[in-house]
Amino acid sequence: MKGPFAALYVAASLVLATSINAAAQTAHPSNAQRALQWLQCTQQQSNGQIGSGGNPIARSSEVALGLAAAGQDASAMRSGAISLADFLKTAVSSDVGTNGELLMARASQPNAGPTATVAVQLQAAKGSNGEYGSDIFSDALAILGLRSAGQAVAGDAVTFLKSQQKSDGGWSFDNADQFGEDSNTTALVVQALLSAGVPSDDAAISGGFTYLQSVFNHGGFGDAPGLNPDPNSDELAIFAILAAHRQTDAAWGPRLEAAIQDLASQQITTGPDAGAIASQFSKLFTTTYAPSTFLLRPLAQKGFAEGKVALLPCPATSTATPTPRPTPTPGTVTLAQTGGSAGPDGRPVLAGLIFLATGLGVLRRRLRGHRR
Template sequence: MSTLPTRAAKTIPNTIGLVVQHADGRVETRTVLFSEPTISGLEALQRSGLALELSGALVCRIGGTGCPSADCFCGCPAPFDPCFYWSYFNWNGHAWDFAAVGAGERQLHDGDVDGWRWSQGQPPDASAFTQLAVQRALAWLHTQQQADGSFPGFGVGATADAVIALAAANEKAADWRVGQGPSALAYLATQAGTFASSAAATGKLILAVAAADANPTDFGGINLLTRLATFADAGGRFGASNWDQAYAILALRASQAPIPHDAAGHLLAAQTTAGGWGFMPGDTAGVDSTALVMQALIAAGEPLNSPAMTQAVAFLHTQQNQDGGFPYQSPFPTSVSSTALALQGLLAVSDNPLAAGWTISNTTPFQALLAQQSAAGGFVGFSGPNDLFSTVSALPALVGKPLPLRGRQVALDHALTWLHSQQQADGSFGAPGQSADAVFAAVSGGQDPATWTQGGPSLLAYLASQAMTYTLSSTAAAGKLTLAALASRPDRAPNDFGGVNVGARVLDAFDPGSGQIGSSLFDHGFGLLAMSAQYAPGRWLSRAWLRQQQLANGGWELGSGWGADTNTTAVALQALLAAGEPADAASVQHGLTFLRQQQNPDGGFPYQKPCGYPACDATDVNSTAYVVQALVAAGHDPDGWAWSQHITATNQITLTLHTPLDALLARQSQDGGFAGFSGANDLYATVQAVPAVALRAQPLASRATWYYPGIRR
């Protein structure tokens, strides 16, 4: 994710926020620094660094969206309906107001926020302001990191909270550092042994490590799950406090480890007659403890509408202040950290904190939280208008994510463990195609498919035994097996895999006249991937043929008249890019635009929409995984703002950030498999999901070797 420029010196005291929403829904944000008392809205836009085309004071084009300056009203052809133009808005603290004057006339002061949207006069989405708020907070947080990778405050726990906050905002804690110093995650690794001295501390550390895509079973030389178990008794009780118990449960769920049968029961027994929880069993209930326990109980499997959760929500209602926010405990003033935790607790039980029932004085808890952010980006707290604890507490709530956060490494480890358990005695995973996909999964997860066995032949040995018949079944099969052979043994040419020159089988289907490979788009896509992985002659011609098959909407279709779909488009994009198509080429960008239009509000992708059979427009693991691989191939971050979505349907929660990776990870079962046609643990979905979760695109490996007819076997 991009990070905003930070305040460089006290001589530049003023900041203006800028939100730009493009026609395809993409949002760009900037913080503009200035030393004058005021600047105009147009000057702010000009100083943002965004590419502009102006016609006098009229804004014609921003960042490639809009009209050329020579024809600034090209979006409004006669009879002027529809009429698209760059609409100008100002943020009033709660919503976007249409600007009463033009950007050249409006004077902006420190802390003001302007919004632009290419539309028929509609304002930017409310979530666009959230993106600005998050990136402002991240920019300020960057200024607080220390040379050793840590964040100041209340010891190591401050850095653990910061890492959780970064993960919630889809930032990579392993990349956050000062200069060439250690990262925030590296700092935590050096402190793991001493910090993990209680169930709550160990649980919080596990949550941070898992969310940051690291391995809790081997972090800083410690198995944190083993350490956590030392604080548990035989009855599933961790430590003495409710926070010990809640953090332990959340950590076990984040690690996909079993939760002791009676663990949730200890928290349920500690619920007060008021409906909430205190720090210790028997303490007066408070907002922070209640919200944390709500998240833990839901993670442990407590039903959303159980009596305990209903009473907990009712307790939070009694604690809400007149400004819409929450205190640590009524009747104290609103606290950022308490409001943030309350939001996470409500989201955990699927209660919408943006609904009328949580709106007081025309202000939701979310708006009350946003009101506590300073122009510098931090949130108010004990240390002043920019408090680190408040800021890292606010970030997960700003993007609407309750604990625990899912991490890629934990997901990969458990997916591979489950997948390996599905291997058959002959070394296969049912059919050669699925077995080749299993090779891709194993290699993507850093494992050797030659070692995958159930006491008999290995996975690689099985595929070698099927090479002759499988490569003759289709060009896509020959291409896929060539890719699998290269991925599993990149130091060897695939000209003798099971006694077959599998790479040459692809060339058999290559038409040197047209450049087409095989008979379908999947044939051509996997064939071109295999040819590119071998640096085979003809791939340039095949690339040109594939470009010619792109439909007007930017996608590719499996067969003539079928209509573009996400799977075929994703394979086509990977093939084009592997064959040397530039990532900024019109064909690639047009394909990405098609995929963006197919994305669902939960961040995932369907096979196709609109479509002709039930549920084909719903998010599925296979389609989402294919698209993630295409995004990776194109250099896009499938966990970043550019591919984020917010649920906006009536009565649904609208503040939760969803990315394609979020959609994938949400569909992994506790067993490790991914959901598909056969249920919660579907083999086909899992083998496709693993490379995507690992952020690996095809081809996984390449080798410069050509196969001429004279050397085929």
């Protein structure tokens, strides 16, 4: 009886492994639909852009990638007569990372403007050391944009990125390592190297995944080892897993599915912000990449997806929850800790104390994120 039981055990294990890997490759179109609905109905402006502040070209480009993942033209998302494609085709930026994202969007959206001009800008931004721009995050975005547009990336660009990898396998946002390694930059660099033709079994890629493994905990990816999962880290790590074709891997398939579930669990289900991904910093920032993530489309992939995901109509009332602004209090401020006077305006002192209390980890996340 030992033989049949052993065979049955092996068969059951294979079925279980197949089920796990199949689950890891299952897209979540309804989540993508709700995210796109929130972006269009509450965040699109009268000129077609997504978001009213920060970096609207980058945010709009990220949404255009999500539309391509849904098989939708960017001209389908519009505010009145002006569409997202209309905004992107006239968008101009001098920032390297932003142009990388704009180039990815234009490479995937036929009505979002020409790629040639942006590609020339990016190629001209490469320094003698092989780096595009002045930080690793922007460098990786530039390479992804160029490769999406079918542009060649010179060998010195790959050599530079590899030279910046740290001993734990991760990459730091900036060249000076001011903030230390983080999962967002690491996942982005892994995708950039893969798009530039670096094999998936290359030591740099393997090292990058070693670092990403170290930040996986509590069912998702954190920004650094020991930190709780967050939506941005989930999204970029998922993109890296897909770009390296590790979604069917026995170790990475379950991590991919867990990260998608973690992201889905943070999607708001009711109220005016239904569909957005909750965030202590910015719902817009965490939601623009969500459609591509839920539809399992890595950043370097271009063109429309074969299957089309319908765009949901806007609810009868779609108004984003406004961010409350504190009312300035003139006059002397009393410090709660001492009861003493903080002078004519103690707000900078109070702000500094609060800022320190948030911890260096939060500081690093807010300063590091190029997309912000």
